[in-house]
Amino acid sequence: MSTRIIRRSPSTLPVLRAIVALLFMVGATSYLLDASEPPKTTNKPTPTTVSALLEAAHHSVVSIAVEREKGSDVELPLLESRLRDEESKAFFSRPDGYVTGLLLDSDGYVLTSNYNVYGKLVSIRVTLANGKSFGAKLVARSVRDDIALLKIERDEGEAALNAPTIRWAAVNSVRAGQIVFALGRSPDPSRPTVTKGIVSTVKRNGGRAVQTDAELNYGNVGGPLINLNGAIVALSCFVGHNQPQWGVNSGVGFGTTAATIERLLPRLKEGNDIKPALLGVLWDRKERDTGTGIERVVDDSPAAKAGLRAGDILLALDGETLRNFDHLRRLVLNCFGGQKVRVKVQRGEKILEVEATLGERS
């Protein structure tokens, strides 16, 4: 064990690995609640104790067993070809066992981290808080927000799900320093887990995710982060996209915000995977105080169709003044394909405004 001085930022891969690492080690159970009671669906008064708060919230937390084609969650082709023995391959696959999700409503929609359902799926089985278990199908996902929507499949005439009502935290109410509980239902579907922490910051992933120091490990990722009022602040996620290997929790975890989920949910329910939007301009790599210059417009791209040209300087998107190209990219990525945006452009001495219909990235 050598002494290390971390002098500078690790390169990107170790950073991602460290983030993946944030979340490992099963067994961070600090509270075990008895969830054998069936969920009560009536409007109950606001819980006045921590355990009542958690117990109420736990009725919406489900356990998910995912069966996938072996090795299909490993997307490191170079690495994979080098990994001959099964042990090494297992290291680069997702751990086995139950993962966590959130039951949204009595229609049977369940939200979880895309990480949990990555790969070629064979079957998904969802176990509710009351112990009933159902088959489920993947409806749609958003890779960049690391969330996936599942739907429970039920036979005609089967009893209603009776999902408890979910409360989302108000969009602007989330602040760094707020106390949150990460709820999970793993490794045992019958017993929930809770870990406690604070919101570390609300500005991650372009404002679509919060960071938390609550212990997130393989198993409780995909479950909700709830606040002291029992409202859902975020769905824990971002454990490393296509990097399935798992590390130790470091106290840096993430959750896709309630606001983002509410925005994406209608599209996800329609079965549309959410893909990053595309404008189709290339940066001229010149630093400016404000705005961003265009070196080239991709043929047939939304930008080309809107009449943008090489040499244009983009000043604002939908009224928001552009600081630089990264800022433009972030704003575009926060849009959906098909969405119309207004672009303020400086062309020579003229200032004009054009409308572009954004496309989708593959």
Place this chain on the structure above:
Amino acid sequence: MIRNRSVMLLVVVAVVLRATQHGLLGEERERSTAVEAQTSAADSSDVEQVELQRLRRLQKLLTQTIEGAKESFVFIPGGSGFIVDESGYVLTNEHVVAGSLDPENTTNLVKEVTLYLRGGTKLTADVVGHNPDGDLALLKIRKPPPNLRALPLGDSASTKVGQPVIALGDPFLVGSREIFLVDPDPSYEPAASFGIVSALHRYSEAYTDAIQVDAAVNPGNSGGPLLTLDGKVIGINGKIENPFGVGINHGIGYAIPSNQVKRFLDPLKEANGGIVRHGTIHGIVVSARRQNHVRGLPVDKVIPGSAADRLGFRVGDLILSVAGRDVPTKNRYEGIVAAFPAGSEVAVRYSREEKEREITVTLLEDGRAYLGIDPAPFKAGSDGVKIARLLEGTPAQKAGLRAGDVIVNVDGFDIGTTKDLVEALNARRPGERVPFTLAREGQPVMITVMLGRKPSSPPKGPAKNE
């Protein structure tokens, strides 16, 4: 060995909570009153209600303190820092600043760094002082914006084990560089983590008097503040234990205490880009054995001619305290002494023959004294050490020693052989002024030499004026 298991972090400072008006003590008191009032009811849900109320109050403090402290936070490539003075002084870890060095060329000091305020305002800062042995660096923003807000340095001596603390930083640099695959625009928003003070006066390499915390601190947090719930800096986060070699937090982080930082602040401001060294009571060797049944730390050896010798320390003295702090072990003794810059005056209390005494000691610079000569080969029967050659820019050359001079006496000690000279120098510390007697062309010459610090790479070539 604990030493070999720790990792320096680019970490944040946490603030210590003073148990005052809105401190935790007040809350605890309130809580215990409430608990007592409910005892007869013997209903645990009432206790839990109080717990929920307590969490709500804690949450209010956390959000307010974090909101305020973020404004003083600074992103430094590879780590964190914070504004300590509105005129533009920024504190961070030396290992954060040194991060921009070419790893092959660590003998040079970094002179300037780029930093970013919350929100991404880019600024340039000069490194005005380095304290590599204590892992501190002081920066000065070149063109400070008018609205800078500083974080106050708290009193780390009032820190208590169990006290809640907030670490503010940029763990894994997720706030200052792109780590999400599809989002290119870093937020320059620091992250807070919450925990308690786990232990005080920890000794771990350069962190000789550290505050141990369980708040999550990770690579990237280095140089950031450890804050009390009322928003005062009680430490600078910079290091974690790393027992499994994974290099990430698992609940043991170390912060440099704010009182140590305060002691180094003025020397750092005056360092003019140079190094501020730690102090030492030179010439004293204390017992490394655990002392059972003995009050005080025995002095095992006193180097003849050393500062300790001149101060009157003797073998067998029992050192009781340094700067008012008990020193039951060698680590505690060395840790406390090393928490002061060279030149500091500290009170040393010791007992000899059952009598307690206290003296004030001016700490000398640690490290080995350096003269900078090449001695001529030893000749039987010769008296003194002949200088074969002088090296450029060394203390010997600056003082006016010449090749061919024979060193015959150093501060009253006769020098017969090179070994005598080495011993005489070993009794001294960098920065000390020492009288030399030389034989120059048969005539005795007295010259006072200000001893230097041995450079990490030897100077090349002989002095030109020789």
